[in-house]
Amino acid sequence: MSRRITRRIPKPPSWLPVDPYLLALIGTVVLAALLPASGAGADLAGGASTGAVGLLFLLYGARLSTAEALDGLKHWRLHLTVVACTFVAFPLLGLASRGLVPYVLTPQLQDGFLFLCLVPSTIQSSIAFTSIARGNVPAAICAGSFSSLAGILLTPLLAALLLGGSAGGFSADALVKIVLQLLAPFLAGQLLRRWVGGFVARHRKALGYVDRGSILLVVYTAFSEGMVAGVWHQVTPLRLGALLAAEAVLLALMLALSWYGAKRLGFGRGDRIAIQFAGSKKSLAAGLPMASVLFGAHASLAVLPLMLFHQMQLMVCAVIAKRRSRDPLPAAPARGAPAEALS
Numbered sequence: 001m002s003r004r005i006t007r008r009i010p011k012p013p014s015w016l017p018v019d020p021y022l023l024a025l026i027g028t029v030v031l032a033a034l035l036p037a038s039g040a041g042a043d044l045a046g047g048a049s050t051g052a053v054g055l056l057f058l059l060y061g062a063r064l065s066t067a068e069a070l071d072g073l074k075h076w077r078l079h080l081t082v083v084a085c086t087f088v089a090f091p092l093l094g095l096a097s098r099g100l101v102p103y104v105l106t107p108q109l110q111d112g113f114l115f116l117c118l119v120p121s122t123i124q125s126s127i128a129f130t131s132i133a134r135g136n137v138p139a140a141i142c143a144g145s146f147s148s149l150a151g152i153l154l155t156p157l158l159a160a161l162l163l164g165g166s167a168g169g170f171s172a173d174a175l176v177k178i179v180l181q182l183l184a185p186f187l188a189g190q191l192l193r194r195w196v197g198g199f200v201a202r203h204r205k206a207l208g209y210v211d212r213g214s215i216l217l218v219v220y221t222a223f224s225e226g227m228v229a230g231v232w233h234q235v236t237p238l239r240l241g242a243l244l245a246a247e248a249v250l251l252a253l254m255l256a257l258s259w260y261g262a263k264r265l266g267f268g269r270g271d272r273i274a275i276q277f278a279g280s281k282k283s284l285a286a287g288l289p290m291a292s293v294l295f296g297a298h299a300s301l302a303v304l305p306l307m308l309f310h311q312m313q314l315m316v317c318a319v320i321a322k323r324r325s326r327d328p329l330p331a332a333p334a335r336g337a338p339a340e341a342l343s
Contacts, residue, residue: 028219037224057183059210061186061187082274085257086120086279097250104245106235113247115306118162120282121283127140130277133320143274155290182290226299243304243305251309255320
């Protein structure tokens with residue numbers, strides 16, 4: 001009697017998420033390398049990416065409940081902590097990376113590394129990981145949203161201050177362009193939420209493809225400009241490996257600082273989880289259009305560190321969130337005890 005042998009393709013470990021979006025990003029970069037947009041095609045791609053980013057932030061505004069946002073802003077200590085992580089601690093570490101030039105990073109990659117440290121926090125993934133880890137989800141929603149809105153002004157101002165001539169496209173006109181491209185659509189989404197909020201909520205999954213498609217279009221435009229300008233000869237596999245190592249150290253430091261720093265500040269478990277996920281992550285959606293405005297043809301090198309860090313943070317935070325979900329929750333307080341004991 002013969003035994004039937006079946007071979008199964010081994011699956012990756014459950015703690016190692018394989019993100020199809022990463023493959024889409026890589027495919028977009030390859031497409032830009034093989035078929036870069038130039039001339040009239042570049043103008044068309046640039047206009048389309050600008051419109052797509054505007055639509056992306058309009059949807060952000062339509063999704064966020066104004067009442068929920070205003071209620072969440074009452075937790076001002078948590079928001080200030082996330083802002084301090086995003087726009088103080090991160091930039092200081094980015095400045096420290098100048099010591100890695102030229103032995104570890106090239107000046108151009110270090111500029112991108114520093115720009116990565118100036119970008120605001122994410123919204124969706126911070127909320128998702130906070131929910132998985134059973135943390136304070138409303139706080140994560142408000143912290144991510146507040147960081148994104150603050151970053152529309154703080155990121156270009158910090159880039160002008162810390163990057164100097166590297167961010168050659170920075171000017172008052174560039175700041176106005178960023179505000180019009182990001183903040184104006186967000187506010188329009190808030191105003192239209194009364195009429196379109198229900199539609200956006202019902203079609204959240206389908207509209208998620210709009211989010212990702214917008215980012216892919218911006219990636220294609222930025223990397224096409226880099227190919228046409230001939231900036232990619234400056235990157236070698238050894239430099240990419242060094243960049244990944246530097247970003248791994250950066251992420252580890254911020255995860256530890258946000259978690260243990262929040263504990264020292266007296267936050268409870270739920271708030272510490274929200275602070276860690278919102279304070280240690282960077283937004284690809286917000287960073288890409290800003291880099292396109294600030295760096296021009298060199299935007300492809302400027303956003304490369306951000307793209308790599310984005311995938312790294314998703315993989316690492318997925319592991320942390322899953323482990324935090326197995327932590328025993330604090331016992332419910334006795335009747336009359338303050339509600340903060342549950343956080």
